Amino acid sequence: MSSGDSFTLDDFRRVLREGAGFDESVDLDGDIMDSTFEELGYESLALLETGSRIERDYGIRLDEDKMASVVNPRALIDMVNEQLRYGGNT
Amino acid sequence: MSKTVVTGLGVAAPTGLGLSEYWDTTLAGRSGIDRISRFDASSYPARLAGEITDFTAEEYLPNRLLPQTDRMTRLALVCADWAFEDSGIVPAEMPDYEAGVITASHAGGFEFGQNELRALWSKGGQYVSAYQSFAWFYAVNSGQISIRNGLRGPSSVVVSDQAGGVDAIAQARRQIRNGTRVVISGAVDASICPWGWVAQMAGGRLSTSEKPSRAYLPFDDDACGHIVGEGGALIVLEDAEHARERGTEVYGEIAGHASTMDPRPGSGREPTLQKAIERALVDAAATPDEIGVVFADAAAVPTLDQIEAEAITKVFGPRGVPVTAPKTMTGRLYSGAGPLDLTAAFLTMRDGVIPPTIGSSRSDRYDIDLVAGEPRTAAPGAALVLSRGQGGFNSAMVVRSGY
Amino acid sequence: MNRRVVVTGVGVTAPGGVGAKSFWGLIADGRTATRSLSFFDASSFRSQVAAEVDFDGDLLGLTPQEIRRMDRAAQFAVVTARESVTDSGLEFDAVDPNRIGVTIGSAVGATMGLDQEYRTVSDGGRLELVDHTYAVPHLYNYLTPGAFATEVAWATGAEGPSTVVSTGCTSGLDAIGYAAEIIREGSAEVMIAGATDAPISPITVACFDAIKATTPRNEDPEHASRPFDASRNGFVLGEGAAVFVLEELENARRRGAKIYAEVSGYATRSNAYHMTGLKSDGKEMAEAIRNALDEARLDPADIDYINAHGSGTRQNDRHETAAFKRSLGEHAYRAPVSSIKSMVGHSLGAIGSIEIAASVLAMANDVVPPTANLHTPDPECDLDYVPLTARDWKTDAVLSVGSGFGGFQSAVVLAEPHGRQR
Structure with a gap:
């Protein structure tokens, strides 16, 4: 399922929708990189599910403490890409 | 002690989504039982069910709720919305702690659990959903209804097989007597999925008939087990004073209840359904004469039909009261059955017409007045609803039209 | 509705303590029963610690057919109910x-049986x-x-109102509340009430892994359940049962x-x-809490001991500490508070009843069980959590949440029945 070498905003949108659904009042297709997850209608459980799906789909491990502190898509996408580049498969 | 009245009804049944569709179909005697469509049941001995075929959760619920809910929770949330709408209560406008939710569950979100068990055993633990921790468990409907509607009052969940739905409503009445103004109560069950099906067949009471019109025949000489259905009802219960202050219309009163447990098989002791009926009447301060209709549990297992018919006959006399089982059109809904029968009981009293038992012709073995085939005009002022669960559970509830 | 309901029989099946006496010995000593999960190979899971019961149904009087047809949680319930019935001395006949x-309270029912059978079918x-x-x-x-x-x-010959109460992790408290109401309203004279759960199964471990609710402190299982400690990082999954005989006071x-x-x-x-x-x-x-005190006609100051939920998750420990302060005021700082989950883990729906057993035994012994493994309290949890060792303490009224x-x-709220304070 991995698109190869990087994790894009669209990849993120797809995983998020599949795992946690979406809030009808939020335009996920808009410029959401720096919106907080809370603004986008997601809470901790949605992020846990999303993180777990990313780990499975991309064969990486996301640091739990770092995951707990990401607040927006940009931070999460950066973290995933960092793992894809340097983290190696688990 | 303040009385507990019913002011809102919300229904999802194989015979209709929403109160009016359900009731029209029920009075017309149209069955919702057919071949299972949800999965390929051809390899299983039991192949018929009462499915809800026209429910699209997306139409009613926010998308965010869908990945975290089993089918039975989605149905329950929608039923709760309809029940509140029917009652005229806007739950968000209720003061904190004055409204609660008490549901029953039979098997929880069994299909959700099935999918996660499959993920676990076929792929591994890391494939199990973050929502598995609650989406399958028995308390999920009360929890989700509470969250969606902002209900912070006393809430609970009971499990007693098919008696559970009535037991939940009895518990809701206790809370209203203790001072909670409004409790939404009842049950919705749905576990028509391969794993649920196999577990239900293990219970040994499912009909293996291939013919929908002859598959579920309580009190008939050809009774051969029951058909399973999905759905149920949620009911808004309210302190009578509160309803009066709001000036709202009332379907009727939850007047009496009792529940009993049958003795261990082989103990030589008598079954206890009759005691449950007698005590529910005492609790309602009702005489048998006052009851104008009995909604039977209708197991369609000959020994169980015998026990039920005898209990009714002993309390009401031979053919002393009309007995009906509209669940012959929906199949047995587990916890959802009692609340749906209560709903039918209130509509019977409102409209002066008893819905029929379809398919069955009464066996001579049972001296009951079965309302078979066609609805019957009557004017019952009170009704008795019986609900029994596998494992010995008996629950009996008396309702009245006025209060 | 002025019937009063009392506990006259106690039965406990807990990790490290099968039987009420052995259970009390464990928690009064401050010993822990958490260990490396042994029921299945948990090496692929995030949390590999559990509080398991060493349970032998045969030895405890179950027949071969009872063992065959009952899930482990049902076996716990039956064995524990029999203990409480015997303890009550009530002539059931x-x-x-x-x-x-x-x-009977239970959060997750026959999860263990379902998990195993799904695997097979x-x-x-x-x-x-x-x-x-x-x-x-x-x-x-x-x-x-x-x-x-x-x-x-x-197993006990009961033919009155019978049901399971399943409200997740409060089931063990709610089952007691439910049963007490049945006696108060006059629908029964005696209730056999309690809770059971046996959730230590791959599906349960996986689902709590997925939300990181259980502790990953796998290298130190005996000290893995650390409620109120700054180093706590999740609960330890447990199992067990506690069942009581409840009766009307005058009877x-x-x-x-x-x-x-x-x-x-x-x-x-x-x-x-x-x-x-x-x-x-x-x-x-x-x-x-306020409503329970009100029903008991007690003031916050009457509470001698608070048996906490104390699951060992950060959000819980802070949540309930705030709840105690909000409901009990200054008295929250004076009453000893402890979590026995530090010793017997978190058995989901069962634990509420096991905690009620701890509470009534604390009253019987005038000893408050400790919170084990509590060395450095979370600064936001600033109450008296009775760290490490039990305390001799006159205990006439207990709040369990x-x-x-x-x-x-x-x-x-459990209290000595002799008098009511107001």
């Missing part, structure tokens, strides 16, 4: 069976259309946990029964907030 009921997850020819005949009793109430009723007095405590107050409220999350203000739990998925917040 002398009571009309219709006046004896059963209420799906052939290890290979078959989507699971194979009914491999199903065990008692699979229906796993499907719906009402069977727990049935088994207890059949119990008439027959000269040993009375452990009166179930003098109970209330439950919901946070209507989130299925698993808790707000830090503890508002709804505080409301439940619980918090569960689904948003349920429950409180039970």
